[in-house]
Amino acid sequence: MVNNPLVAFQEAMQAAGVFLAADTHITPDGQLHRARAADDKAGALSIWYNFHPDAPASGAAGNWRTGARLTWCGKRLQALTSVERETLRLRIEEDKRRAQVATEARHRDAARRALRVWNDSAPAAARHPYLDRKGIAPGIARQSGASLVLPIVDFIGQLRGLQFIDAEGQKRFISGMAKAGHFIPSGGTPSPDRPLWIAEGHATACTLSALQPGVVVIAVRCRKPCQRRHRSP
Known part of the structure; x- marks a missing residue:
């Protein structure tokens, strides 16, 4: 001892x-x-x-x-x-x-x-500095103050948390949320009849979604570079 x-x-x-x-x-x-x-x-x-x-x-x-x-x-x-x-x-x-x-x-x-903040947030401004720099449309993003608000959901569509992105591009998650197995539905909701691509980050997912309209693209928080997947989980 x-x-x-x-x-x-x-x-x-x-x-x-x-x-x-x-x-x-x-x-x-x-x-x-x-x-x-x-x-x-x-x-x-x-x-x-x-x-x-x-x-x-x-x-x-x-x-x-x-x-x-x-x-x-x-x-x-x-x-x-x-x-x-x-x-x-x-x-x-x-x-x-x-x-x-x-x-x-x-x-x-x-x-x-997260649900309270999401419900209280307005649609994102089209000329938000982060969206302008990335060259993407607001899409599903909402806005609270100067920060974009993005939903983190599970595969049945239930809201599990939020990601905030400020004007300088700094990102943070709502504290205490479960991240594993959850994602930002940047380019649609996963379904068995559409290819699924997984990207690291909302801006990348939005860009891929615009280039490939027939593909569902979701953004996840990765420790290693993500690979594109052409099948549903």
């Missing part, structure tokens, strides 16, 4: 890319907590954690925004007794369940906020 499990847990968090704000302290009560990340904006709580101080000291943590996460134990697995192994197994299962419940609640809240 390490001399200070709480310090060891914090070090493991940092090694996994989960960085707490400097003024944030971990509450060692075995419950799920939310906390500020070092690079969070004011009011944001991107980090979740759950630290168990009882033997064997263990914990789990992650950053909803970046996807970084870890599961930690203060003892090597080979050194655990059979009782400790079972205790750890049950804790991990419960920690995963709590984290999943919290994640789903964040996604539902983000979808509700």
Whole structure:
């Protein structure tokens, strides 16, 4: 057992890319907590954690925004007794369940906020600076203040979140939304009878859609360059 499990847990968090704000302290009560990340904006709580101080000291943590996460134990697995192994197994299962419940609640809240903003937004101005630079029409875009508002939907068309693009082209998503498996329907809604192309970014999707009217083009958030797909998922 390490001399200070709480310090060891914090070090493991940092090694996994989960960085707490400097003024944030971990509450060692075995419950799920939310906390500020070092690079969070004011009011944001991107980090979740759950630290168990009882033997064997263990914990789990992650950053909803970046996807970084870890599961930690203060003892090597080979050194655990059979009782400790079972205790750890049950804790991990419960920690995963709590984290999943919290994640789903964040996604539902983000979808509700997105719907309010979307309904309150006006059609995008045809001469919005971003649209002018990209040479694309407003299409499905709406506008809130100086920012374009784009819908993030799932494959049944349900609104899951929003992307905002300001006049300088800076992009951000509504906080807490689920991104995986969702997209901007820039060039129509996927259907079994039309080819589907996937692009990285709304402007690219709009350009492809204008060049190929018979193709459905959707925009997704990619970590790697997207490939065009000529089939429905």
